[in-house]
Amino acid sequence: MPYPxxxxxxxxxxxxxxxxYLEQLAEHEGNPEEQIAVGSQKAAEVLGFLTWKLDRxxxxxxxxxxxxxLFAEGIRRAVSFExxxxxxxxxxxxxxxxxAHQFSAGIPSAEKLIRDVDExxxxxxxxxxxVERSAAAIRAAFPLLSLMTLLLNRGGGATSAIRTIExxxxxxxxxxxxxxxxxxxxxxxxVEILQLIVSLSEPALKDQVLQxxxxxxxxxxxxxLRLKLRNGFCRLFELSHLLAIHLDDTIP
Numbered sequence: 001m002p003y004p005x006x007x008x009x010x011x012x013x014x015x016x017x018x019x020x021y022l023e024q025l026a027e028h029e030g031n032p033e034e035q036i037a038v039g040s041q042k043a044a045e046v047l048g049f050l051t052w053k054l055d056r057x058x059x060x061x062x063x064x065x066x067x068x069x070l071f072a073e074g075i076r077r078a079v080s081f082e083x084x085x086x087x088x089x090x091x092x093x094x095x096x097x098x099x100a101h102q103f104s105a106g107i108p109s110a111e112k113l114i115r116d117v118d119e120x121x122x123x124x125x126x127x128x129x130x131v132e133r134s135a136a137a138i139r140a141a142f143p144l145l146s147l148m149t150l151l152l153n154r155g156g157g158a159t160s161a162i163r164t165i166e167x168x169x170x171x172x173x174x175x176x177x178x179x180x181x182x183x184x185x186x187x188x189x190x191v192e193i194l195q196l197i198v199s200l201s202e203p204a205l206k207d208q209v210l211q212x213x214x215x216x217x218x219x220x221x222x223x224x225l226r227l228k229l230r231n232g233f234c235r236l237f238e239l240s241h242l243l244a245i246h247l248d249d250t251i252p
Contacts, residue, residue, distance in 0.1 A: 005245075006248050006249055008245070008247075008250075009248070010053070010248045011248065014046075014248060017046060020042070021038065024038040025038055025039075025234070032226040032229070032230050035230045036081075036085065036233055037085065037088070039230060039237050040084075040085060040088035040233040042237045042241075043088070043092055043240055044071055044088045045071075046237060046241050047091075047092060047096065047099070048064065048067065048071070048091070048095050049244050050095070050099060050244055050247065051064050051098040051099055051102065052064055053244065053247050053248060053251055054099070054102045054247070054251075056251070060098055060102070064095075064098060067091065067098070071088075071091040082130040085131075086133055086134050088233075089133075089134040089183075090133070090134075090137045092137065092141055096144045096145060097118060097144060099148065100114050100144040100145075103147070103151050113143065113147060114147075117140050117143055120140065121136055121137065121140045124136040128179075129179075131179040131183070132179045135179045138183055139182060139186040141186070142169055142186050142189050145193045145197065146165070146193055148197055149162050149193055149200065152201060153196075153200060158196050158199075161196060162193070165189055165192045165193050165196075168189060169189040172188075172189070173185055180225045184225055184228050187232035190232075191236050191239065194236065194239045194240065195209050195239060201243060201246060201247075202250075205246060209242070212235055215235070
């Protein structure tokens with residue numbers, strides 16, 4: 001897979017993030033848990049970059065910096081795979097929460113949805129074990145990504161695709177019997193909805209999105225849940241990184 005190129009002022013930073021992603025995946029070849037950690041942590045990093053890039057007025061700067069600090073500390077202190085996964089998934093949710101605020105720009109109905117989702121997450125966190133909390137974090141990220149997609153879908157051309165993914169999310173949640181299955185279902189739907197976000201943000205990126213989508217489908221032939229998680233988090237990172245390059249190239 002070639003390095004994606006960017007011309008924005010953060011191009012070197014994004015290139016370095018991409019290089020580390022590929023190197024660490026290769027270093028942990030054959031170890032799905034370590035590769036899950038790589039994909040989820042790199043996805044958290046690039047989503048944090050997106051929140052920073054969109055925060056041109058500095059409105060969320062303190063919150064973004066606080067969340068990035070907590071992520072770094074969480075990864076530093078994590079001992080088990082589950083702890084590392086929990087830190088990464090909640091950072092993904094936190095940055096998605098910030099992005100939803102940035103995309104909605106004060107729309108009352110959108111802000112209410114964001115608050116409601118956050119309250120649901122807080123309730124689950126008080127009782128659940130690490131895997132349940134990780135699943136809850138990614139499940140909570142999905143409606144926020146869906147909201148962003150609806151806000152980008154100004155012409156209405158993607159409405160049917162959005163509804164299809166939302167239906168698959170609900171159906172998968174109904175069929176899941178374990179926290180791992182809930183996590184995979186939510187993660188996969190996040191990847192699918194993010195494909196729409198990137199394509200709606202810049203139609204010229206559609207071919208690259210389709211390449212990532214094809215690999216996503218190809219690697220989904222396995223039944224091992226950990227391999228599925230590796231697939232999902234890696235594609236989540238790659239799509240987020242593609243969006244980051246686009247915004248870095250277009251936002252001064």
